[in-house]
Amino acid sequence: MWYKTKVAPLTASVTIHASGPQPYTLVELAGEADVTGSETLHALLESETRKRPALLIIEMSELRFMDSAALQAILRAHLMLGKGGGRLALVSPHDTVARVLQMTEVDRIVPVYASVSEAASR
Amino acid sequence: MRGSGTPRAKLPTWLEVTGEVAEPESSGLWHAALFHRDTAEFETQACLFAEDAVRAGAAVLIIGPASGRDRLRRGLGGLNDHVTWADVPETGANPGRLISAISRFAREHPGRATWCVQHIAWPSRPAEEMWEVLRHEALLNMALAGAPVRMLCPYDIHLPQELISCAEATHPVICPHGRFQPSPRYDDDFLRLVPAECDRPLTSPPTGARVLTYADDLSAIRHLVSLQASAAGLSPSRAGDLLIAVGELVANTLAHAGGPGTLTMWTTDAEIICQVSDPGHITDPLAGRLRPGPAADHGGRGLWLVHQLCDLVQVRTSKGGTTVRVHMRLAESG
Numbered sequence: 001m002w003y004k005t006k007v008a009p010l011t012a013s014v015t016i017h018a019s020g021p022q023p024y025t026l027v028e029l030a031g032e033a034d035v036t037g038s039e040t041l042h043a044l045l046e047s048e049t050r051k052r053p054a055l056l057i058i059e060m061s062e063l064r065f066m067d068s069a070a071l072q073a074i075l076r077a078h079l080m081l082g083k084g085g086g087r088l089a090l091v092s093p094h095d096t097v098a099r100v101l102q103m104t105e106v107d108r109i110v111p112v113y114a115s116v117s118e119a120a121s122r
Numbered sequence: 123m124r125g126s127g128t129p130r131a132k133l134p135t136w137l138e139v140t141g142e143v144a145e146p147e148s149s150g151l152w153h154a155a156l157f158h159r160d161t162a163e164f165e166t167q168a169c170l171f172a173e174d175a176v177r178a179g180a181a182v183l184i185i186g187p188a189s190g191r192d193r194l195r196r197g198l199g200g201l202n203d204h205v206t207w208a209d210v211p212e213t214g215a216n217p218g219r220l221i222s223a224i225s226r227f228a229r230e231h232p233g234r235a236t237w238c239v240q241h242i243a244w245p246s247r248p249a250e251e252m253w254e255v256l257r258h259e260a261l262l263n264m265a266l267a268g269a270p271v272r273m274l275c276p277y278d279i280h281l282p283q284e285l286i287s288c289a290e291a292t293h294p295v296i297c298p299h300g301r302f303q304p305s306p307r308y309d310d311d312f313l314r315l316v317p318a319e320c321d322r323p324l325t326s327p328p329t330g331a332r333v334l335t336y337a338d339d340l341s342a343i344r345h346l347v348s349l350q351a352s353a354a355g356l357s358p359s360r361a362g363d364l365l366i367a368v369g370e371l372v373a374n375t376l377a378h379a380g381g382p383g384t385l386t387m388w389t390t391d392a393e394i395i396c397q398v399s400d401p402g403h404i405t406d407p408l409a410g411r412l413r414p415g416p417a418a419d420h421g422g423r424g425l426w427l428v429h430q431l432c433d434l435v436q437v438r439t440s441k442g443g444t445t446v447r448v449h450m451r452l453a454e455s456g
Contacts, residue, residue, distance in 0.1 A: 009341045032341050035373035065344065065365070067373045068423040079417070096362045103430055104423055105416040 010037040010070075012044055016053075022120050024055035030062035033070035042073035049080045056081055057119050061092035066100055078110050087111075089119040152272040153263060154295035154302055157279045157286065161190070164276045167297070168239050169197045171274045175237035176204045180272070183227050185220065186241030187212045210242060217242055217251070217258035218429035221265045222413040228271060235270040243277050243289070251434055252285055257320040259292040264312050265408055284319065291317050316407060324436060324447055327397065331388035340372050343385055347396060354389040355452055363431040364396065364450050370424035371398040371446050378402045379444070389452075393433075397447040404439040 013028040025048050078088040090112045101107040113119040158164040175182045188209040228236040242255050277289045290307040336343045347368045351361035375383035379402030386397040410425025434449040
């Protein structure tokens with residue numbers, strides 16, 4: 001399954017990888033994630049989280065900016081997944097996105113990987 | 123910016139700050155201004171303080187510029203093993219980060235008191251930084267009320283009298299002639315805690331400043347901040363920090379102010395300055411001063427990030443609106 005939704009200036013693509021030894025949901029974020037798109041991002045992550053994936057991967061290599069409102073949406077997904085025994089992984093944050101994760105120490109509670117395959121193999 | 127509602131007189135307790143149970147017998151925050159004539163007097167008092175701290179089994183933190191550290195280190199001798207040093211650069215050391223840093227240090231030493239020498243006021247420090255130092259001193263009384271923390275804050279008596287008076291008003295204890303005593307100027311009414319001098323109007327932006335109004339296109343505003351930062355010669359990593367900070371401020375306008383905002387940017391010989399004004403009102407004086415835990419899902423990270431990333435943050439807020447001015451030094455200051 002695959003769909004794409006636009007949250008200007010943020011684009012999110014969702015792919016569900018149901019087969020394979022480790023099924024996972026992949027959310028690819030591109031553009032800029034700020035307060036103007038954070039509720040839509042939250043709704044998207046919440047609806048994917050409700051499907052109770054064992055692993056939800058957020059791929060960030062094309063994400064150029066993330067503010068604390070968007071970070072909040074990601075944290076909520078992390079907490080919700082954790083309650084159902086699932087887990088969240090972040091992939092390839094860079095520049096200011098990585099800086100925000102590091103300053104807030106969110107990177108200490110949500111694992112960060114260099115690639116989707118690495119995240120999916122853990 | 124921060125929602126509507128009336129200002130609360132309720133104090134944040136140590137319990138809320140640290141998430142730990144405060145000791146019922148704890149005597150709470152002890153916060154003293156040490157007025158010294160010269161460096162030797164400051165060093166003598168700081169060493170006596172550290173000696174008492176070690177004897178009391180406390181964790182010792184010394185915050186100050188690296189330039190004074192070697193001398194103090196020699197004076198401390200064998201006590202050095204018990205001291206944690208936190209260097210502040212002589213320029214660009216935003217005092218708005220310190221409550222968060224001191225709270226963190228205290229949290230990392232559970233079951234022990236924290237004794238801290240806080241050397242953040244010196245005569246060559248620019249006035250606009252000094253007033254933010256004094257605002258921080260005032261807010262510290264509120265943020266760490268009830269905490270098992272002792273703070274010794276040296277002030278050179280050659281500082282301008284209005285700063286000395288303000289230090290007397292923001293410290294419950296003063297030490298003017300080598301003896302600690304209650305400060306007659308200190309008023310423990312938390313609603314009047316921040317002296318009015320700290321809230322004097324900001325200087326006007328220069329005539330050449332760039333002024334932009336925004337409603338919801340934050341991406342375009344951030345892009346312009348990036349352009350201004352690189353034109354000013356800010357290093358890429360610090361330009362990224364400024365972008366994050368201004369991004370949080372303009373996001374606050376949308377989240378809390380319910381009206382359009384204005385961004386004003388200009389560059390001086392030493393700094394790039396961005397100022398965000400909007401109709402919001404930040405009613406919590408401690409907004410941005412306390413670090414939200416990494417798992418906290420209630421927000422509150424925006425202004426905290428701004429304080430961590432910028433060299434100086436000046437907030438002027440009232441029912442009529444809020445202005446936040448952030449400074450980034452063009453030279454790396456660490």
